[in-house]
Amino acid sequence: MSSKEREVREDIVRLSRSLYQRGFSVGSAGNISAAVDDGILITPTNSCLGFLDPERISKISHDGRHQSGDxxxxxxxxxxxxxxxRPGTGAVVHLHSTFATALSCLVDIDPDDCVPALTPYVVMRVGKVKLLDYVRPGDEKAGDLIRALGGKHAAVLLANHGPxxxxxxxxSAVYxxxxxxxxxxxxxxxxxxxxxxxSDDNVAELRSVFGER
Structure with a gap:
């Protein structure tokens, strides 16, 4: 294992614990992954983000084959x-955090922009959020729904599920x-x-200065 991979594993453990301790994740809910040179590290199934073992974090190849860990x-x-x-993606964070999940259950949100530009930081750090149709947790169709977006969104809400x-x-993904x-x-x-x-002008200025998510 390279020193870089070991560092990423430790980062996953440290940041996952922080999310768990502050209530962004409960029980065995949520999962986090990070890309490394020869694959993807991802938290194991049914694991608790508050108590991860860096050595047991799963490693898969880029085409999805299990390589090591749980x-x-x-x-x-x-x-x-x-x-x-989405080129440039280095990590993915899926949570069942309370208020984002609550938002994903509302019937009157805009599915194409379900987190409106309330503050500059949601524009700068999150971008326009798409609501995806409900599918069963673990269903491969969820991947199909994300691929259909063509990399246009850095964040999505899964209907009745979470962000x-x-x-x-x-x-940066955790933040x-x-x-x-x-x-x-x-x-x-x-x-x-x-x-x-x-305003639209406010949002355009933010995207011009800080880049578009």
Whole structure:
């Protein structure tokens, strides 16, 4: 195992524990992956993000064959689809965080932009979020739905399930997932109240300065 892979494994453990301790993940919910030179590291199926063993994190080849560690998360199809279709993806974070999942259960959100531009940081770190139709957890169809997006979205909400967020590396993916959860919390808190969103010009400026997610 290379020193770089060992470092990524430790990062997955450290950041997963942080998410678990702060309530972004409960029980065995959620899964995280990160790309390495010769494959993809992904948290094992039925594992708890708060108590991962770096040596037991699953490693699969880029085409999905198991290489080492425990059996990969049943949601591996979600992860592979992002790596296959969105160049520059270095990590994928799938959580069942409370407010993002609550948002995914609402019937009146815009499926093409289900997390509106409430703050500059959700634009900068998350981008436009697409709502995907419900499929059973672990169903390969979830990967098909993500591939159909053609790499246009860095983050999605799975209907009645939760968020999936990508980043250039494990830290940026986790930070983006946290930003999405906090924005979802604000959106739920503000439901029924007059709210002010960023203007199209505000969003265009952010994308021009900080890049488009």
């Amino acid at each position: 059996r990969a998360s049943k949601e591996v199809f979600l992860h592979k689809a992002f790596y296959e279709t 999936v967020v990508t980043g250039k590396d494990i830290s 983006a997932a946290e930003e999405l959860e906090e924005t979802a919390k604000l959106l739920v808190m503000l439901r029924g109240l007059p709210r002010r969103l960023l």
